[in-house]
Amino acid sequence: MKYGYARVSSQTQDYAAQVEALKAAGCERIYSEKASAGSIRGRPEFGKLLKVINDGDVLVVAKLDRLARSSRDLQNILHELKEIGCGFVSLGESWCDTTTDVGRLLMTIMGGISEFERSLIRQRCDEGIERAKRKGTKFGRPAALDPSQRRRVAERYAAGETMAELAREYEVGEATVWRALQ
Secondary structure (H helix, E strand, O other), X not given: OEEEEEEEOOOOOOOHHHHHHHHHOOOOEEEEEEOOOOOXXXXXXXXXXXXXXXXXXXXXXXXXXXXXXXXXXXXXXXXXXXXXXXXXXXXXXXXXXXXXXXXXXXXXXXXXHHHHHHHHHHHHHHHHHHHHHHOOOOOOOOOOXXXXXXXXXXXXXXXXXXHHHHHXXXXXXXXXXXXXXX
């Protein structure tokens, strides 16, 4: 049996064109929803689909981005479908068809390329962070208290004021005052 899955990210969008394409592709049952591409738990219709799909069935989507938010997410979903014994077809990406030998080969190749691309991106990010650190770039949120405020907080605390009083005075949390005293 062919199952279709249509998804849009927001309530203002419409998935009618996806449903139409899935019907034209021969899908007998279509699950559709308006939800972000986040976790499967945030997509109840997709969860229902995974519960009814069986060995020999095929899941069809209009485009890959309607199913997965990243190549890793796609690989995880495809692995889950493979465990069930289910095929997968994307109408928008003709190479993405796990019901054929060539499609499975291309999915394996694309998965390897995606993994390679992720490692290159991670490497470039790490190099950029190191370069920024060498230039003296500060990372993280800016300090809530500047050095002179931290000094005054320490003096006032030593004079007997409580952390709660100082936090109210400087409009920060007690944890910020505690860190300033360290």
